[in-house]
Amino acid sequence: DTIDTSTVNLTATSTVAEGxxxxxxxxxxxxxxxxxxxxxxxxxxxxxxxxxxxxGSVNFAAPNDALAGGSS
Known part of the structure; x- marks a missing residue:
């Protein structure tokens, strides 16, 4: 048997706002x-x-952690 191999390229949105x-x-x-x-x-x-x-693609909600760092 011959096993076919393929390369999968993965990309993502380059910039995204919190949330x-x-x-x-x-x-x-x-x-x-x-x-x-x-x-x-x-x-x-x-x-x-x-x-x-x-x-193929999938959407993922970016975390909205603007307050996670606490006050400065």
């Missing part, structure tokens, strides 16, 4: 065949690249 939305996108160089590609991020979010597609 805003970060978009994580996973992409491959050619459309997925066979079965979907599932990427699990370290924060628990899951990106699925469906068969026939070359990318």
């Amino acid at each position: 805003g939305t970060v978009v994580y996108t996973a992409s491959v160089s050619a459309p997925v065949t066979g079965s979907p590609v599932v990427v699990t991020l370290s924060n628990g979010q899951i990106i699925t690249i469906p068969v026939g597609a070359s990318s």
Whole structure:
């Protein structure tokens, strides 16, 4: 049996305000065949690249921790 290997590129929104939305996108160089590609991020979010597609995305709410640091 031959095992096919693919490289998955992961990108994210470059800047986001506190409480805003970060978009994580996973992409491959050619459309997925066979079965979907599932990427699990370290924060628990899951990106699925469906068969026939070359990318998939997930939205994640950035923490709104402006007050977490306390008063200065």
